[in-house]
Amino acid sequence: MADASSGTLSLRHRLAERGIDGVTLLIVPAALFVVLLFVYPFAYGFLLSFAPAKGGWLENYRRFFDDPYMYRTIWYTLRLAIPVTLLNIAISVPIAMQVRHLRRQKLLTTILVLPITLGTVLVAEGLLSYLGPQGWLNRALMLFGMIDRPIRLVHNYWGVFISLVITGFPFTFLLTLSMISGLDPALEQAAATLGARSRQRFAKIVLPLIVPGLAVTFCLAFVDAFSVFPSAVMLGAPAGETRVISLAASQAAFEQYDYSYASAIAMIMAVVQLCFVGLVLLARGLFYKGPLGGGKG
Amino acid sequence: MKMDNALDKLWKTLVWAFMVFFVLNVIAMIAVVAVNSFGTRWLGTWLPAGYTLRWYKSAWKEFQLSDVLLVTFQIAGAVVLLSALIGVPAAYAMARRNFPGKSLVMLLFLLPLLVPPITFGVPLATVLYKYGLAGTMSGVIIANLVPTVPFTVILMMPFVEQIDSRVEAAARVFGANTWQLFLHVLVPLLAPGILAASLLSMVRTVSMFELTFLTAGPSSQTLVVALYYSVFAAGVRAGQSIDAMAVIYMLSTLIWLVVALRFVNPTQIVGRAKKSRTA
Structure with missing residues (x-):
């Protein structure tokens, strides 16, 4: 009896020494929740995608890659997501470099967080009238004599492109800003004392320090842009040049009720995203070898 | 040297000009929705011919907004309450304990934030349909x-780390058990963090299109999904009443954001996931 109790006590003690006690168990509900509702559905969808209603186990994937209407969605989505993400990163860096010196940043960042908060459906609804042939943008451009007649910016590629800049740029900008503000100012001051001009300081000091963070930002922004959905339907040409892959997945699920096929498309989507993220992180590894959170002084 | 300075100035001006242009576009995009919702007739001019409130009345009736709003806030309220109940204790343990496999658990919590909702939404909806929960x-x-x-x-972890662990030790010395410690010491100290997390979860849920779209049935649609469907009924419904609904949606999202911004920095809203990833 005494032995048994001292046995459990020592087990408890040993567990506590490794950091497992009553408090650690508080993680269990949250972790279990994520496993049940994130990991399990993913695994279930993965298996389901190999169990089509008819045909062999690879039938869904064969169907997808045999049908140009389906496999082209990958290309249509990449054609939107890659240029948008590159553009968003390219404009975020110079602007963040300037804005970090701004004393009243909060007003600017609050305005920028609006499109993220309001979400793509509202941005698409607003842009639908704003970019339309009678919209304020076309009117302003005509007023300044930059165009003769309204240019077509909705129900095509550019409508979706602009909506992805409106929601994507604030996201990459705020991440870049927090990264650049986190750099130790002494590094740049030292370079300035030694006579480096601002462009040299950027190229030789700031850029190498933020490249690893930019790569992660690039991945996050790309994955976000690649899953574009409501704005591609509302602002684009969902039957043509902006038939994105998420639309194909949701149509398979809710118009054809073919969950097995829809899961296969979702898996293809995840694989494309994963491949891209892998490539970016691999490229980063080639250019940068060092601690991840570098530059914090 | 002079040339360089002029170039620097030009570059600075360009950068600021772009920023101003972007912000103007965002404001105009929001303003156009608001103006249209109050306008009587708006064809081929800068501003509508006149102003009226009738679109709000018709939107309220046509789209059954009282029902939709009720559903939206019931769903958001339940999500906020449950995520605080499940998430805050986990955040406390994650911040205070080191245990084998902690980085794996961290990855488990980061994945649903990094994977876009539409990617995991399709298999999730499939599972929910299987168990009859979807719709x-x-x-x-x-x-x-x-x-x-x-x-x-993830949002609560730094808030927990800020609390001096000696405060907890003192409570333990005076005989508080874990439950009392939570209720009388931690919850009051964590209140600003819990409030921020709840408000941001609220904003996220009200504006979450993809997951709600994939899992909702006709009677469980939130405002943003109803807005999406109404845009496709644009031939039948007046554009102005759709925009009136959009304005109501904006207000129901932005109220929480404005309150939340008193507790967190806007960069934190997007920055948190990334920071903890590189840390």
């Missing part, structure tokens, strides 16, 4: 909890 309010609540629970955990 119901509880299905929508469960789907929305998938990103908000990890979000709460």
Whole structure:
């Protein structure tokens, strides 16, 4: 009896020494929740995608890659997501470099967080009238004599492109800003004392320090842009040049009720995203070898 | 040297000009929705011919907004409450304990935030349909909890780390058990963090289109999904009443954001996931 109790006590003690006690168990509900509702559905969808209603186990994937209407969605989505993400990163860096010196940043960042908060459906609804042939943008451009007649910016590629800049740029900008503000100012001051001009300081000091963070930002922004959905339907040409892959997945699920096929498309989507993220992180590894959170002084 | 200075100035001006242009576009995009919702007739001019409130009345009736709003806030309320109940204790344990496999658990919490909702939404909806939960309010609540629970955990961790652990030790010395410690010491100290996490979960749920769209049925649609469907009924419904609904949606999202911004920095809203990833 005494032995048994001292046995459990020592087990408890040993567990506590490794950091497992009553408090650690508080993680269990949250972790279990994520496993049940994130990991399990993913695994279930993965298996389901190999169990089509008819045909062999690879039938869904064969169907997808045999049908140009389906496999082209990958290309249509990449054609939107890659240029948008590159553009968003390219404009975020110079602007963040300037804005970090701004004393009243909060007003600017609050305005920028609006499109993220309001979400793509509202941005698409607003842009639908704003970019339309009678919209304020076309009117302003005509007023300044930059165009003769309204240019077509909705129900095509550019409508979706602009909506992805409106929601994507604030996201990459705020991440870049927090990264650049986190750099130790002494590094740049030292370079300035030694006579480096601002462009040299950027190229030789700031850029190498933020490249690893930019790569992660690039991945996050790309994955976000690649899953574009409501704005591609509302602002684009969902039957043509902006038939994105998420639309194909949701149509398979809710118009054809073919969950097995829809899961296969979702898996293809995840694989494309994963491949891209892998490539970016691999490229980063080639250019940068060092601690991840570098530059914090 | 002079040339360089002039170039620097030009570059600075360009950068600021772009920023101003972008902000103007964002404001105009929001303003156009608001102006249209109050306008009588708006064809081929800068501003509508006159102003009226009748679109709000018709939108309220046509889109059954009182029902939709009730559903939206029931769902958001349940999501906020449950994600705080599940997420805050987990955040506390994650911040205070080191245990083997902790980085794996961290990855588990980061994944639902990094994977876009539409990618995991399709298999999640499939599972919810299998168990007959999709199309119901509880299905929508469960789907929305998938990103908000990890979000709460990750957002709350630094708030817990700020608390001096000697305060907890003192409470323990005076005989408080874990439950009392939570209720009388931690919850009051964590209140600003819990409030921020709840408000941001609220914003996230009200504006979450993808997951709600994939799991909602006709009686469990939130405002943003109803807005999406109404845009496709644009031939039948007046554009102005759709925009009136959009304005109501904006207000129901932005109220929480404005309050939340008193507790967190806007960069934190997007920055949290990344920071903890590189840390």
